[in-house]
Amino acid sequence: MDHQPAGEYLGTRLRHLLDLLEGDVSRVYTDLGLPGFRPRYTPVIRLVHTAGPQSIRDLADTIGVTHSAISQTVNQMRRDGLVDLHPGHDARQRIVHLTDHARTILPTLDAEWHATTAATHDLDTELPHPLTTLVDAALRALHHKPLRDRIHDHL
Structure with a gap:
C-alpha cells in the first residue's frame, strides 16, 4: 500500500483498519464454533457476567460507546x-x-478475550507507537475538541 500524506483519506483508512481487526476476530469466533457471533457482543457479555445485570446506560458508560450503539447491540444480542x-x-x-x-x-469467549488481548499487545510492539495508546489519546483529544470544531478552524 502506498503511503498517504498525513490526514488524507483518514476516515477511509481507519474504517479499513477496523474492518481488518473486526474481520479477523469474527473469523476466530467462527474457528471456535461461534459463526455469526459479533465481536461487539463480547464486552457486553463479559461485563454483565462479572458485574451482574446492567442497564443499557450503565453498559454504554462503562464500555465507552453511545447509548444508541449499545442499545442496537443489545437488541441484536437478544435476537441471537x-x-x-x-x-x-x-x-x-x-x-x-x-x-x-x-x-x-463464556469459557470460549474468555479464552478468545485473553488471546485477543495478547495479540493486540504483540501488534503494539510492532508499531512505532502502540495503537491502543494512540486510540485512547485520539478519543481524549476529540472529546476535548471535536473534529468538527477543528475543521471549522480551518475553513
Whole structure:
C-alpha cells in the first residue's frame, strides 16, 4: 500500500483498519464454533457476567460507546439468544441479563478475550507507537475538541 500524506483519506483508512481487526476476530469466533457471533457482543457479555445485570446506560458508560450503539447491540444480542431484557426501577430503563446460552459460551469467549488481548499487545510492539495508546489519546483529544470544531478552524 502506498503511503498517504498525513490526514488524507483518514476516515477511509481507519474504517479499513477496523474492518481488518473486526474481520479477523469474527473469523476466530467462527474457528471456535461461534459463526455469526459479533465481536461487539463480547464486552457486553463479559461485563454483565462479572458485574451482574446492567442497564443499557450503565453498559454504554462503562464500555465507552453511545447509548444508541449499545442499545442496537443489545437488541441484536437478544435476537441471537444471548441476553434477555427486563424492566428496571424506571419504566424506561431496560436491564440486560445473560441467557443460559451466553453463560454456556463464556469459557470460549474468555479464552478468545485473553488471546485477543495478547495479540493486540504483540501488534503494539510492532508499531512505532502502540495503537491502543494512540486510540485512547485520539478519543481524549476529540472529546476535548471535536473534529468538527477543528475543521471549522480551518475553513
